[in-house]
Amino acid sequence: MVSDELDIATKTNVPARNDETPVQYVNELTTLNLGPTHPATHGIFQNILQMDGEKIVSGEQTIGYIHRAFEKIAERRPFYQITTLTDRMNYCSSPINNMGWHMTVEKLLGIEVPKRAQYIRVIMMELARIADHLICNGILGVDTGAFTGFLYLFEERENIYEIYEEVCGARLTTNMGRIGGMERDLSPTAIRKIKEFIQRYPKVLREFENLFNRNRIFMDRTVNVGGISAERALSYGFTGPNLRAAGVDYDVRVMNPYSSYEEFEFDIPVGQSGDTYDRFMVRNEEMWQSLRIIEQAINNLPEGPYYADAPQYYLPPKQEVYKNMEALIYHFKIVMGEIDAPVGEVYHAVEGGNGELGFYLISDGGRAPYRLHFRRPCFIYYQAFPEMCVGSTLSDAIVTMSSLNVIAGELDA
């Protein structure tokens, strides 16, 4: 009993008990399990919080509830099948994960993707970013007690998913694109839908901003809640909107442009002090910037092929397979996964929905990666969560977590 008390005391920064301290003090702390299945945590993660009344004294996070061993599975899968694993990491923005993986493999194999494919990828990635931020900001509204904005935005998310359906054939687990390009060209319907979307979305987003941005209730709930300084954020390894909210304008799309991002004009929104309100505002502004990028990309969509001229890595058209001997051989080789991958190590990072999503791939020349590591931004944010919520109330902790946009699929991989 005594050792238990001492243990809690050291963990929770409660002053060590001496003879004057009342015995009850240590025992008055409540251990609260926030999660694993709590409606406000948006996913399966557990926080063991020590509560002093309504205040959080310390927290300890638990991970691994939906760990699916993607990195290990990937060691047995041909490169093209790993795309389906990346779908299931950040399922709010799976096209970004897919494209990031394709670009990693292309970097290893040395494939140059034509401009049109790069532009299509940019469009799909920015749509995915909008879908991701839209969910995060909408849910933040729900957590602060405003359900309306969430519902209005979800209508537009549906439209984004319809574009995915048109381009790749699925809504959530997209498996979009192939190594060496896209699996199919943008159909006229898809182009029409994208153009309609960029026409319609500004109105919806402005309405959403009217509901939230300057709303006193919302600001009272979010300003100076769950803040993190730029130094602390950087030492944790924050990237993406959560780092930009702290005032550091780091964006992979600008610092290490990939897929023709250097050709687009866009700003990097930054916040002041890294609190929940800053994160909300940064995400909102990023949606505007994404719209700008999509508009530029769809209006300047280059003509040309949508896949690279790399027959040994990109599946030939079906008609070719019947007529052409080489095409048939390549078809079988690619599907069996027996492509000639060079030996080497590659790191490629994309600006994912909530930060730098990196793929570290070691190839030993075999059909599958020797080792594959996903640099998952959520995993990093979640480590900082206890620090960010200590001293705040439970309701603020939930808002903090919601605005960090920790997605369980990406956290655990």
Added chain:
Amino acid sequence: MQLTNRSKQVSNKEMTMAEKMYLPSIVQGLAITIKHFFMKKPTIQYPEVKRYLGPVFRGHHVLKRDEQGRERCTACGLCAVACPAEAISMVAAERKKGEENLYREEKYAAVYEINMLRCIFCGLCEEACPKQAVYLRHDRMVPVFLERDDIVYGKDKLVERLDDRYVRMNSEVKATPTEPSLTKAAT
């Protein structure tokens, strides 16, 4: 910390006098909500009304027959190899004399099973098939199941019925073949 010249400060936490009063934002919010009462409803009454899913939607699997109604599958196993979820299994058999009107190739799949619990509808089997035999229909989804035994789909559920041919309309789609029975309605 500034790393680029593209940064843009977006957060302003100072509230004006009007914003400090709760009422204006509440009125504004209510106005938006009331406006939505009179807007078109986006809801779709699902089982009665079905939505258009796009010509490339990945739904229910189908094992195609060719124009003469013969099964196209030759049990090469490429779909099983390509499947990331290892959902497909098959047993091959040799075509006997007199079965030429049933199977197009000399080898055919006597058993062809897809475990719908494992299937993730990624569409890689469709892409892998060198005989254009397996397709994911865009017009039908795998129904809800109640019994575990029902979920391993055999040939009885997968092979396309002659009175219910699958037609994929969009000829621009790469995976869509030039096969006439696929581009126009076959009887």
